[in-house]
Amino acid sequence: MSSFGEYLNKLRTEQRVGVRELGRAVDVTGMHISNMEKGKSLPSPELIVKLANALNVDVDEMSHMANHIAPEVKDVIQNQPKTVPNFLRSAKDLSAEQWEVLQKQLDAMVKDTK
């Protein structure tokens, strides 16, 4: 099992959702779900969103487990091709606490602009 496969299987098992049942909820076959859990295939970005919604988990967390970047985040990077990578390079050594401070400042900034 791949790490994503294990992650998906764990979520599904914890929530007592059948393999076919989950497949039907996200418009794929149970075989596809089974293949992802065995590491034979990976989900598309669109499927990650559906899986995250069906299993009530954060899309970013699931995207991370599948080595994907959420389409919305990708759009932000592509719309700011220099600024965002520069910002991330500068911020790469920040501690968790510093990220939290930064997030609060960002939230306040977003609130002010609304």
Next chain:
Amino acid sequence: MSIVWPAISNQQIEEQASNFRQEALSFLNMEQTSEVPVEQIAEMYLGYELDFVEGIDGYPDDVIGGIDFDTNTILVNSAIESHIGRYSFTIAHEIAHHVLHREEFYRQSHTKKIMCRGVIKRPVEELQADRFAEALLMPAEIVIQHYNKVKSKNFLKPINQFALATRVIESSGLKNVSTSAMVVRLNHLKLASKGSIYRKIYKLFFS
């Protein structure tokens, strides 16, 4: 050497299936409000992995499911996944092999590695597993309760077996069973027998 399967009466199978379902649902902390969750029972109660395959090596093409006790795997022919009734019945049938036949399978010398569910050949162990599967998926008390709700009130106008089965499925919420499986169940519970006195009277006077 082929395995000699001990005889089990239908009544014993019904009791085993009923007890097994109650234990499984209790373990899963699930209530039986509608259909019996056979996927969850196979995976999360018995610990089997469901493996979707396009065929099983060394077995005929008509094989639609199988159980591998050594690897704790239930094999499901991917062609039946779109048909909820056949899919659920196949899993229930493989669960039946686990409950009824696993110990005997290991006790007696065997060369087969996998027990498979086919369509054409129906040896005794397959018939036993079919009976267990129907009893697991269609609890007698629920079928009888809903049969009494939907049966024809006019004994001179009995309902066609398929129409009756459809009504029982809709009324009971047992949506993961096929109409033909419910027809068999109704007959085994003597609720829609071809030889019922009402049907005989109807045929005598109106056919």
